[in-house]
Amino acid sequence: MNPTLAETLLAILRAHPDGLSEYDLIRKLAHDDPAFGPDAYTDELSLFQCHFILFHHLYRLRDDLWNERQGDLAIHCLKIVLRPYSDGVGRLPTTPDPLRAYYLDLSHLEKTGKQEILELLDTFWLRFARLDQRAEALNALGLADPVAYPEIKRRYRELAMEHHPDRGGEMEKLQAINAAMGLLEPHQESKM
Numbered sequence: 499m500n501p502t503l504a505e506t507l508l509a510i511l512r513a514h515p516d517g518l519s520e521y522d523l524i525r526k527l528a529h530d531d532p533a534f535g536p537d538a539y540t541d542e543l544s545l546f547q548c549h550f551i552l553f554h555h556l557y558r559l560r561d562d563l564w565n566e567r568q569g570d571l572a573i574h575c576l577k578i579v580l581r582p583y584s585d586g587v588g589r590l591p592t593t594p595d596p597l598r599a600y601y602l603d604l605s606h607l608e609k610t611g612k613q614e615i616l617e618l619l620d621t622f623w624l625r626f627a628r629l630d631q632r633a634e635a636l637n638a639l640g641l642a643d644p645v646a647y648p649e650i651k652r653r654y655r656e657l658a659m660e661h662h663p664d665r666g667g668e669m670e671k672l673q674a675i676n677a678a679m680g681l682l683e684p685h686q687e688s689k690m
Contacts, residue, residue, distance in 0.1 A: 504559050506530050508580070517572070517579030524552060542619065543612040549575075550610075553601040560598075573597075635678035647684055654679045 510518070510526050518526070527534035534552070539545040556578065560571035563583070570581040600606055636642055639653045657675045661667030 503527075503531065503555055504562070507555060507559055511571075511578065511580035515580070517577045519577060520549065520552065520575040523578055524548065527552070541612075542615045546610065546615045547607065550601065550607045553597075554604065554607070557598050557601045631681055635681040638674055638678035639682075647682075650679075650682050654682075 506527065507523075510523065524534050524539075528536070528538075532538075534548060537544070538548040553573065556571060556573050560573060563569040563571055567583050569583045572579040572581060633643070636645065636650070639650065639657060641650060641653055654675065658672060658679075659665065661671040661675060663669050663672065
């Protein structure tokens with residue numbers, strides 16, 4: 499790891515004991531390193547590369563801190579926090595960490611082009627839209643996450659019986675309940 503970048507990261511994180519978001523950390527790094535300056539995120543690809551480089555160095559720093567028993571690093575795009583070393587918490591995880599493995603493998607940075615980034619963004623927004631649709635569908639059934647499918651199915655049956663036109667209910671309400679259930683079916687959720 500670039501010793502200067504590691505030292506800069508440590509200094510910034512020590513100066514912010516409550517942690518920083520990835521965005522705030524990049525803004526602070528931009529003062530010392532042009533790789534994180536405004537040109538580093540002019541389009542989707544350069545933004546991805548800036549993010550990847552930062553997380554690569556954060557995971558390397560975390561490993562160094564753990565191995566030297568100097569501290570622990572909580573890494574998330576919304577909050578990056580330097581924590582004290584603890585024998586129970588500061589050890590390297592015994593289970594594989596897929597994000598650590600991804601960011602430490604520089605071939606991911608090299609082989610990810612603009613088209614892959616655009617596809618990742620499209621996938622993200624589709625999932626985001628599906629989650630929004632799920633929330634609306636659950637609301638139509640009078641439910642909210644977290645809720646398991648058996649509870650969804652039970653509630654759907656109750657409402658379908660209550661609002662069925664043969665039982666004095668309204669067709670529009672039954673159609674809304676059916677549409678909500680169509681979005682919440684397990685085969686639909688697996689596509690999210």
